[in-house]
Amino acid sequence: MKYNKTAMTKLINEHRELHDELKRIKKDMGLEKNLAIKALYHSAVAEEGPYMKEYQELERNQ
Structure with missing residues (x-):
């Protein structure tokens, strides 16, 4: 699995706890x-x- 900035940004936007951690x-x-x-x-x-x-699912849907 590789880092994908777009998928990661979507994941952060969907989860408040990730946004706070960022x-x-x-x-x-x-x-x-x-x-x-x-x-x-x-x-x-x-x-x-x-x-x-969840990240893998976001990557597949791009």
Whole structure:
């Protein structure tokens, strides 16, 4: 499974907790938005993360 910015952005927009986590990552780590989204992907989606199935579904529907 590869990182897809469009699918990840849709997933963040559909889940308030991911949106809040993105804001926290940006603030705490001082990352720009694109890097924070990648970090969130690796923590919440990749490697059997809790949002992996939803992410895969979004990728298929693009």
